[in-house]
Structure formats: C-alpha cells, structure tokens
Amino acid sequence: MTRPRLDLPSTPAQAAAFIEHTLLRPEASAADVERLCQEALRFGFRAVCLNPWHVSRAAALLAGQGPFVVSVAGFPLGAGLSRVKALEAAEAVRQGAFEVDMVMNIGALKSGDAAAVARDIEAVVRAVAPCPVKVILETCLLDDREKVLACGLAEQAGAAFVKTSTGFARAGASVADVALLRAAAGPKVGIKASGGIRTFEQVLALLRAGAERIGASAGPAIVRG
C-alpha cells in the first residue's frame, strides 16, 4: 500500500496549494504577520506557519478564508521537557493553530534513548489530538540510520507528518532525504520538506521525491516562477 500521490503542480502558481508560508524569525512583528497573512490569501498558500505568540493574530486575520495556521513547539532546538512541549502545542491550538510542527528531541536520539524520543512525540500528539502533528527531524544533524529510526518513532507515536528541517540549522531539505523518508514511512505519514527552498524547480523536485507539503519563507517568489 502506498500513500495516494497528489497531482504535481503544472505551473508555479499551482504550487501555492502545497506551501506553508513561513515566518519564524525572532524579530517578526505584528505588521510582518499581517503581511504574511495577506500574501497567503493573495497567492492561495495552504497555510501560514508562525511562532506561538503570533498565532491568535493570524487566526483572526485568516478565519474562514482558506489558509490555516500552523505553529511550532520546542522550536527550533527540541531539547525541552515533554510536558512543556505538550503545553506549548495545546496552547497554540487554543489560540487558533490547526497543526503543530514539533522538533524531535534530537539529543535523546543521539543518546540512544529512543523511548524518550517516542514519549516526547506521544505527549504532543495526545495534547493536540485530533489536530495533526508534524515531527521535525532536523535531518542535517542525523545520519541515514538515525533518519529512518526517527521516522519510525514518529510514525509509531502518531505523527501525521515527518518534516525535514527547522530552517535554523546548517542545512535544509534535500531531495535525497525526502526520498529516504518517503521510503521509510508508512502510508499514513506525509512528508513536509522545509529549509532553504527558494525556487519552483526545488519545489517540484521535492514533491516528485514524495513530499506533500513545502515549508518556505520564499513562497511569493516561488509561485511567481
């Protein structure tokens, strides 16, 4: 059984439906968030992705208009306590987020503590159910064996997606990593590619490799082609 493949976009403008229009810089202001939401409406992006402090503002601006709000938990380091990540995720949903992108406990994986990695994800999944949780693996910090292991832990813990990158580490999404994760994950799990995605050609290559969502701060440039 394979996951049903979405139709690839034929034009840059059609890529908008795959893009989560992302603004996670620490200095983002309320005005920056308003601009992001206006762009999401104008270009038809699937969602906006924001730090928790901005979620209620974005949710109010976008209510009932198409793009939904994604927020983050344990971002971008993933080295917090599970109960804090779970509260952060639940509060983001309470403020209007529909999906939460959490960062895996990378240090726990590096310490050989797969059980801690799994419990951490489960805590967040449970805190926001039925809202979907994406688990950011930060692939540039992992070897291929660790990527596959992390993908399996996320799937078993109930994640809806695995996501390649925070955009804050030394590298972002690669076609090879997306293909590896797509091959490792079962059909219930989607792949979100993120980090360093700036062109329609990159988007197409990542979607062909098996990504279903694209996280990017360069959405307007991508869909203009």
Place this chain on the structure above:
Amino acid sequence: MTRPRLDLPSTPAQAAAFIEHTLLRPEASAADVERLCQEALRFGFRAVCLNPWHVSRAAALLAGQGPFVVSVAGFPLGAGLSRVKALEAAEAVRQGAFEVDMVMNIGALKSGDAAAVARDIEAVVRAVAPCPVKVILETCLLDDREKVLACGLAEQAGAAFVKTSTGFARAGASVADVALLRAAAGPKVGIKASGGIRTFEQVLALLRAGAERIGASAGPAIVRG
C-alpha cells in the same frame, strides 16, 4: 550608586569563575553533558548552561560541588506564549536549575508592545522567584534605542541580569553593547555577555566594559589562555 565591580581576572585560569560553560546545541547527548560537567568541575567554571532536557542529569552530576546549573526558557527565539515560558522556567528549576536565561519577546518589542515584553518577563520572574532570571535581548537584532528600552523593561520586571545574545543569531556579544547596557541598567542588574566569545582577551575586554558573567562554549580554551 554603581554596582560593585568584581576584581578582574589576572590570568586566564582566574576567568573560570566568571564563565557559564555552555552547551545548547540541539544534538547534544547525555555523554556531551557529562563531559561538560566534568570540565566545569576541572576548570572551576561558575556554572553550566544547558537546555531543559539536560538539567536533571547535570544537577545530579554537580550537586554540592560548586558549579550550578543554568537553563533557558523560550530559547532561542523568544516568540512563545508567556505562560509556556513561565512553565518552562519553573520546570527547569524543579529539575535542578538555579538560574534561568529567558529570551525576551523580540517581536513584541518590534511591534511597539512594551507592555507585552514586560508582562512576559514578569511571568518568568514570578514563576521561578527567588531564583535569578537573565533576560536575553539578542542585541544584534536591536538598535541602540531598543537595547536601552529592553534593558529598562527587564529591570522593571525584576530581572537579575540582562544578557546580550543567544549565540544562535547572526552576531554575539560586543564590548560596545556591554558598555551601553551597563550604562543603561541600574545597580541591581548585572550584565551577562554571550555569543562568539572564544579568547581570554575578549573576556577581559567584556568584563572591563561591565560584564559580570560570560556565557561561552569555548571555556576550556579560554582558561588555558
């Protein structure tokens, strides 16, 4: 009234008492934390500074031996909700941290919402009192007017220290910023310089400018001179 000045270190080895030996990389493992704590004991660093997931391990390793544990909240972006930052700080203390370095809500400052910045700091200060809170301003993202404003908000909200940088943004501590903050802050507030500090000469210059604490991951190299 000025804050009493500590004696400057005469030798690199004496700098250890000012240094918070820092490991905030997302991929830090349990073994990395053990090594950090052993170095803190061997060189006599003032403290170790770690992400929350590592605090209980470090606190157990260092108990009663000199160096204490510092942790972080809302790190490194500062754009979370205040109640989450407050819980994160309180949980870190519960796990054994003695001080908490929180990141200011930089986006709120950029949005002109000084009241939100202050409430956010107050929530953390209250959550961990009487443990000291340091407020990370991320000076490289602020102009001088914003640095002085942020310093005043931190002071009014009960912060024990203002801290220059997370080490995750495009620049770290500068002598000019430390001098500016030292001039802006009242005598109850200390200055922690952090980010990009790699030599004893840098440490001396920052202490001369008014810093009392140095956050660095290069502590062993610094104290070997």
